């Protein structure tokens with residue numbers, strides 16, 4: 001995932017459409033979050049507009065990729081959103097594209113490390129694809145053809161490539177942000193990478209009952225706390241450079257970091273029924289209050305109120321919503337605390353969906369309850385996530401190997417060599433990539449250098 005990104009557009013076209021739509025002042029999407037049909041109708045509109053960004057199914061296009069400026073990882077997040085969409089609404093319109101895109105991007109070792117991505121692939125990027133595969137297994141998403149790998153196998157392959165990257169050479173452990181030494185960000189250890197690994201390990205543990213995954217989840221949680229990425233109050237900072245042994249924390253607090261640990265903890269609780277995990281689930285959930293207004297509407301406090309949310313960051317709220325919803329199934333004691341937030345936030349998000357050429361693109365700032373003149377794939381996905389999460393009440397909990405799961409697994413998946421051939425290094429570096437890397441370096445210096453004042457405005 002990028003720290004920096006290109007700006008999204010409030011373009012003249014969007015503004016014009018907004019102007020025109022403004023005259024009619026008709027709300028494009030009516031949402032009553034306690035009415036199933038209303039949620040399904042709203043979700044369909046928002047999903048359709050989200051998928052209108054996707055071109056990978058077209059002949060000659062690249063299955064599983066989103067066009068510029070959206071990075072590869074966000075396509076993995078999109079397929080996860082669609083798997084959930086199918087499961088909660090029953091609408092299978094996008095299933096074939098999802099199966100095609102995921103199989104394509106799984107790559108040779110099935111661990112979502114296609115050669116095309118190794119120039120920039122982070123552990124967190126890989127994890128978001130691994131989550132999609134895990135969700136497909138947990139939801140009994142239609143399995144790939146028999147001669148193709150299974151969803152569970154892909155999630156296991158992702159895990160099996162990440163576990164050996166657990167790195168004790170600095171900071172006492174953790175996962176680095178970047179996978180490959182030659183990438184900017186290799187010296188950064190971050191919460192979303194370690195948290196992604198934790199989340200996946202916890203879910204694999206519950207799904208398969210294999211203790212190895214549970215042990216890794218314990219280890220990842222403990223390290224996150226001991227290094228200080230998680231505070232004693234269960235807040236999550238972004239990460240730290242390992243050049244000074246993770247002593248200078250980058251104290252930005254993102255919604256998705258809390259979310260990724262929340263669902264992992266809930267899975268560990270469901271698996272072990274240990275009070276320790278119940279308490280952790282509860283405490284992480286309580287700490288997410290900082291991301292909600294008094295009227296229960298979610299906002300991205302690190303960037304939203306100062307209008308600095310970059311392209312990746314515009315999608316983050318969606319993952320907190322997704323993982324809160326899933327948490328109500330793994331740890332039903334959280335239900336009463338979570339659902340009012342998803343309801344209020346879902347309804348607020350729907351009210352922002354009046355922008356763009358069709359007068360129904362969703363805005364970034366749900367707290368405003370009206371379109372904020374921006375359109376972007378990630379914020380469209382985030383709106384879909386929070387709207388559809390209101391249906392979680394109506395659907396069955398995730399399956400397991402022993403209890404309804406049909407996905408083909410392989411505990412040793414991902415074993416094929418992951419290091420790309422040296423020619424991965426000789427990929428032609430385009431101007432855009434260079435510019436991206438430059439911005440990234442500058443950002444890392446600001447962030448890791450400890451003068452991230454503009455980001456830590458809070």
Ligand SMILES: *[C@@H]1O[C@H](CO)[C@@H](O)[C@H](O)[C@H]1NC(C)=O
Nearest residue numbers: 062063104105107114115116
């Ligand atoms: C990698 O990029 C090439 C060239 O754009 C494309 O043909 C191929 O399908 C891509 N592979 C994957 C897995 O995306």
Ligand SMILES: *[C@@H]1O[C@H](CO)[C@@H](O)[C@H](O)[C@H]1NC(C)=O
Nearest residue numbers: 170171172173226227245246
């Ligand atoms: C680096 O941090 C780890 C964990 O906090 C600690 O165990 C280790 O001793 C530290 N190393 C140095 C050189 O300070």
Ligand SMILES: *[C@@H]1O[C@H](CO)[C@@H](O)[C@H](O)[C@H]1NC(C)=O
Nearest residue numbers: 269270273329330331332397
């Ligand atoms: C684990 O999840 C199942 C399915 O939602 C639920 O019925 C059960 O109560 C959960 N276990 C605990 C300890 O909450």
Ligand SMILES: *[C@@H]1O[C@H](CO)[C@@H](O)[C@H](O)[C@H]1NC(C)=O
Nearest residue numbers: 156160210211212213411412
């Ligand atoms: C459990 O998972 C580990 C780690 O992937 C694997 O090596 C082991 O074979 C698995 N055990 C079983 C019984 O599947």
